[in-house]
Amino acid sequence: MEHETFYTDLLCVGAGLAGERVAIAAASAGFDAILLSLVPARRSHSCAAEGGMQAALGNCAMGEGDSPDVHFADTVKGSDWGCDQECARIFADTAPVAVREAANWGMPWNRVVAGKAKYWKGGEEFEAEEKKDKHGLITARAFGGTAKWRTCYTADGTGHTLLYTLDNKVTQLGVRVHDRVEAVSLIHDGENCTGCVARDLKTGKLRVYLAKATLIATGGYGRLYSETTNTVINDGGGHIIALDTGLVPFGNPEAVQFHPTGVVPTNILVTEGCRGDGGTLLDVDEKRFMNIYEPAKAELASRDVVSRWMMYHIAQGKGVPSPYGDHLWLDIRHLGAKHITTKLREVYDLCRHFLGVNPINQLIPVRPAQHYSMGGVRTNSNGAAYGLKGLFSCGESACWDMHGFNRLGGNSLAETIVAGRHVGLKVVEFLEGAEVILKSSLADQGVAAMAKRIDRLVNRTDGTENVYAIKDAMQLVMMEKVGIFRNGTDLQAAVDTLREIYVKAKKIGLRSSGIGANPELALALKMPGMVRLAICVAYGALMRTESRGCHARDDYQARNDRDWLNRTLAYWRDLDADLPDLQYEPSTKVMYMPPGDRGYGKTEIIPMDAPKED
């Protein structure tokens, strides 16, 4: 097979915030780096994050007394003690540095304005005095599940602005960015990873990247679900190529977060900033309900808690009927036109443009939708993937794992550049010591195998299954049976159905020619892999017989620290198999903060030292 080959020190598969931050670290240390992306880098999913990123700067009045310790504690509680506490610690300590560094690169963070300021919380207006000596420093807003106001932001465009800032830096450093190039398999010899086989999405041609270090920073796997706030490209491509090695585990696949406020019917997210700034949730009678279920935090309890109460409230018959199913209302009218058209401008725009609703005087129809993937490519605290040397992962695609079973709003944008900074330095250390021999023979095999798969799809050698029908079937099962409320019966049914879908996914045949930038071929190539990921999620959820964070089982409602204070590691060792091999490891090696009560949400806990029942 004739193909182009590119050589580099660091190959970043993914050019969102995480991939770009690591590339910047490598390039700044004098190493060559190449970034790959399905879309132009600035169109990566990171640009869609509106609300902000958490860092304990403690500059604003409501953030006074904040510190990395408080941030760490919030993160661990948020994770429902599912996180790796070493990583959460590194994260909380590094976040302020990363925020300031971004400011240095041109990020226009919003700033403290000294004097009296009016804020909203839980539908009530109150006044706070912003200190004179903090005037002009980086300010913060409230997000769910935090003790202090800690979310740094730039109006409603934090992710967009941060991504542009980082991409400017990438441009300045002359890092090569190959956009519209999709990694389709990793090149490895069972021990070392040395790059990937990729497909040029502009021409359809296969090419090879050989690298001393390879980073997977491909974002989440939200598109396994039919209702998701994620962009259409968040299909788990990076997880697929890692899992397909048979050596690298998918950590906590079942840890999937739902966001309380996706708009109906398009699932576009309305930022949590709406509730942080004082927006309230109303039911069919236009009455608040979160203040009844969660008196302390009300609308600002953590996401999993709010999502579940919303579904519960709808199940009580309190939803608003609509042609797209029952939903609830988000009310921000009392924040006023000025606040809505400035601080919440993106929300204002999206309601008018996509719903025909004016949130200054109308209610916004909302319902929970899949939102964030806590699970991912399992790495150690250096970002090095389990199972293969030279392979790293970072950002939403990784299970580093600071989020455990629930990540806090504002903690994932932060993770991308904080972990990116930390992992970037570790990648540089690795490159400095690397004596890797880049073998093109392995690459040739990889290209040949992929070319053969493409031929079979185009010639319909294995069957004539329609790839879009398979995608729809998979997404539907995931939404209906592996969603917010889970139970053994549904999960078992989901696993069974997904295994049937997997059989079909191996018999896909194209209906079009497959020539050039053909979208049907691109999807067909990753469809079996997507079904494998879906099976990992469903099977991991089935086996985890407890409730923790976002993983809420009706049939096992307690958080079981005695038996399940651990992390799922799903391996797919044999492509002919139709179930992963599940192993478990302790959630955390270091325990700075022993399991306790989160202070919100359900409180039923089976403690670590509870006697075993048999």
Add this chain to the structure above:
Amino acid sequence: MSRQLKFNIFRFNPEDPSSEPHTDTFMLEETPSLTLFIALNKIREEQDPSLMFDFACRMAICGSCGMVINGRPGLACKTLTVELPEEITLMPLPVFKLVGDLSVDTGTWFRATNTKIESWIHTDQEFDPEAIEERMENDLANSIFELERCIECGCCVASCGTANMREDFVGAFALNRISRFIMDPRDKRTDPEYFDVVGTDQGIFGCMGLLACEDVCPREIPLQDQLGILRRKMAFQGLKNIFKPKEKGRHRRF
């Protein structure tokens, strides 16, 4: 009765030797809140799986889906069909290289232009991880963000007469981007240095001020104002250059 929409879509696959540029017609029944994002995906999944177009965020924030909609550049994901007549004609954005059908290569174009205008903060200041951040007025941060809201969708470039005629014209997007850096005290570039970047026919003096760009900008960026401010600033700098040439032989154009 819901409308039957008729879509006339430009088709061409440059990688396929047997493909010729032509128009294909697809019929689709209009449903409530139908956007071009939903419509095009329906057509691809139900009628023609080879149809090429680009979407990512489907919420008008990533800039992927610029195309010419009934003669006017715009974001497909943000376009509700109720706002359009029954017959909808879709063409790829001009200026950019065609990938296929409605898909164009904006990534290469924008990266090259951002490199040309050096779209980054120019400073000698090393980052000190121990130090607290430099202060900035909140109003200034907001003003910078106003201009930073551009999503590089390419609509302004596609609508621009100059950009359509001259390959090297940087477009309204880039001039707006430069205004953003001029406003930012962290960027230490001086006016003469900015002049070198945009004080040319490829830059601000290539612009004919017809303002098609502002009309089509989906982010409603005040391009008119920015182009005006920049033109005055650069004209002034150009005059200064005549009387006090920074370097002989440069800026002849003025």
